[in-house]
Amino acid sequence: MAQLVYSSKINKIRSFALIMVFVGFAFMYGGILTKKIEWLMALFFIIGVLFIVFSCVVYFWIGLFSVRAVSIICPSCDKPTKMLGRVDACMHCDQPLTLDKDLEGKEFDEKYNKRKYQKKN
Numbered sequence: 608m609a610q611l612v613y614s615s616k617i618n619k620i621r622s623f624a625l626i627m628v629f630v631g632f633a634f635m636y637g638g639i640l641t642k643k644i645e646w647l648m649a650l651f652f653i654i655g656v657l658f659i660v661f662s663c664v665v666y667f668w669i670g671l672f673s674v675r676a677v678s679i680i681c682p683s684c685d686k687p688t689k690m691l692g693r694v695d696a697c698m699h700c701d702q703p704l705t706l707d708k709d710l711e712g713k714e715f716d717e718k719y720n721k722r723k724y725q726k727k728n
């Protein structure tokens with residue numbers, strides 16, 4: 608069976624924001640390439656700026672998330688990591704982690720973060 612690798616949510620959002628920055632720059636570069644057509648250049652630049660602004664918002668959002676996240680020491684690599692929700696993965700070694708004693712030893716599953724599983728009794 609294929610081993611699923613879960614990466615930390617904060618890391619996921621962070622790489623998403625980074626991709627947004629690159630997409631923004633790609634659009635701006637497109638603007639430079641099309642500078643002969645003024646409206647097209649302006650359009651590319653506006654889209655590029657929007658992407659970069661959006662990634663800034665996402666970075667800010669990560670900041671808010673990090674405050675809410677629980678800081679723990681990973682049992683697997685002994686590094687401090689932050690987790691979001693009931694189950695998450697270590698930011699350094701992708702070790703699945705849980706805050707819930709009931710879920711300890713169970714197969715790591717993103718579904719435990721869904722509301723349906725939050726209060727079962």
Ligand SMILES: [Zn+2]
Nearest residue numbers: 681684697700
């Ligand atoms: Zn770890």
